[in-house]
């Protein structure tokens with residue numbers, strides 16, 4: 284099966300998305316990717332799409348106790364239902380617990396849930412801003428505790444040449460070493476990077492290669508995950524081409540572990556991310 288893409292062109296923006304995973308796969312501005320898609324991504328529904336913005340839910344990676352699969356939960360492996368976009372949204376989708384019943388990992392879903400996800404483009408033609416909004420609703424009678432992430436793959440010219448601002452002095456779990464550390468100054472990636480920062484403020488990725496700054500503004504989740512597999516790990520990832528690891532960094536709006544979302548019966552919360560490129564040296568629009 285080949286997945287059918289949705290395409291949207293608006294001013295300098297071009298967006299591609301799939302119902303499978305409600306996955307925004309590409310956002311280019313003036314022909315240059317901001318949200319990056321692997322040239323080796325499988326677009327046949329046989330595995331999650333490598334790149335774009337995978338939605339991780341109701342667990343992140345292998346879950347709070349490290350024993351769940353598939354990686355990042357069940358909704359990025361399932362086709363969502365398109366619903367009517369509202370108020371300037373480009374696309375919107377919905378999925379609920381019954382839609383994942385029977386899928387791999389469904390037995391680990393911790394309770395009833397309903398998700399609505401929307402992709403919008405805001406800002407101006409000169410400074411477009413992508414807005415991603417995931418509403419999580421608990422329609423059940425019990426508290427719902429879930430992990431979630433908007434796992435944004437941002438395009439950079441060379442990940443070794445970027446500076447990530449906004450995480451200074453934040454504590455983080457280094458998933459590579461298993462240690463908890465404190466960020467000393469801006470982040471410059473020097474090897475495999477897989478960190479869960481206890482911070483939910485704006486992050487700026489300065490990319491000296493493309494002469495762009497990518498501004499990421501999260502909402503509704505307490506953590507920021509920074510990920511790049513680097514050369515050796517990337518070589519083991521089937522749907523990443525040679526050297527493709529140089530072309531992206533993931534800056535993820537996340538709520539995992541002790542910072543999971545806890546929803547009372549009937550409660551809804553929204554987790555979102557805004558992303559916008561600006562030329563280096565100017566402020567976000």
Ligand SMILES: O=P(O)(O)OC[C@H]1O[C@H](O)[C@H](O)[C@@H](O)[C@@H]1O
Pocket residue numbers: 344354355458477478508509510533
């Ligand atoms: O390969 P995936 O299942 O898409 O996961 C890719 C990566 O996602 C997150 O950033 C996790 O923190 C990493 O540990 C994981 O390797």
